[in-house]
Amino acid sequence: MTEKTASKTGGVQVLRRAVRLLKALSEAPAEGARLADLAAAAELDRATAHRLLATLCEEGLAEREADNRRYAIGLDFFALAAAASNRFDVAEVAHESLQRAAAELGDSVYFAVRSGDDYLCLDVVTGSYPVQTLPLDIGSRRPLGAGAIGVALLAPMGDAEWQAVLARNAARLDASAGQDPDSLAAAIAAARSDGYAQQADRSLPAIRMAAVVLLNRRGRPLSAIAAAGIADRFPPDRLPEIGAVLAREARRIEEAMWRLPDAARHRARWATAP
Known part of the structure; x- marks a missing residue:
């Protein structure tokens, strides 16, 4: 496998993992979900889930509730959903x-x-x-x-x-x-x-x-x-x-x-x- 092919494969894998996390977030209760529960739902280890969730939060697709350490769907996600609807x-x-x-x-x-x-x-x-x-x-x-x-x-x-x-x-x-x-x-x-x-x-x-x-x-x-x-x-x-x-x-x-x-x-x- 060439370096370019490996990079492309890795990028697709990261994207798929992020999508699985977004789907897990969409199934979470209104108060949000804990990191451990999201990682389990997306079939990811906690470190990977935490890293991806941090990126999703930076992009506005997820939000972290500081008081209870739970994650929820972000407002930017709803903007994308509205466009799709x-x-x-x-x-x-x-x-x-x-x-x-x-x-x-x-x-x-x-x-x-x-x-x-x-x-x-x-x-x-x-x-x-x-x-x-x-x-x-x-x-x-x-x-x-x-x-x-x-x-x-x-x-x-x-x-x-x-x-x-x-x-x-x-x-x-x-x-x-x-x-x-x-x-x-x-x-x-x-x-x-x-x-x-x-x-x-x-x-x-x-x-x-x-x-x-x-x-x-x-x-x-x-x-x-x-x-x-x-x-x-x-x-x-x-x-x-x-x-x-x-x-x-x-x-x-x-x-x-x-x-x-x-x-x-x-x-x-x-x-x-x-």
Whole structure:
């Protein structure tokens, strides 16, 4: 290997490590995360994680809370995210559907998009029921397989594909009860049969969620619309009603996106997902 090639390879490795840290930061709670936890999540030793976090802080992509020694996403990261969100016209189209669903159901409704082996929450509309739950914040990232949204996005995939995704996400899913392969396989089968996925994350026993996937023209899973609330709001006999409302709005969003001119649809990356 030449010196130039080695330098290029090293640069790519550093970049990938920094990206893993940014993803770990995006999954951290609002109060931030400790160095040790971020290093473990990004599969880095503490010295490397500390060095990269220092650089990310210098660039404004991360922030260090001096009083508790925790790290959080920096304001400059949100500026970049805002620029990227301009490409996702689908989020703007989806907002009206979220408003209709939240008004009809009375519960909070979420819109999330697939991002590789993860999904990102892009929008939330709260309902009118006096007790609301917020299991996801706008901008939060979770692995595919986690929760009802993670199951809904896996359900349209072939068995070999979703099994491969779960294998790659295994370490992250192990942190949540009920995310074992057998439980997730059963949840995916139920989602295919029912037309909607249910909350599969037993680490949140007081919260229930139902989700419906949105597909592109090729039948690929791109995003999902979901409703969440306290357990009493999601009894078995009400789930079909919730699923029907979500499915109706999911189809409306799909149809609205498919009617866009090709240039606009491609700018939204609606037709170009894997």
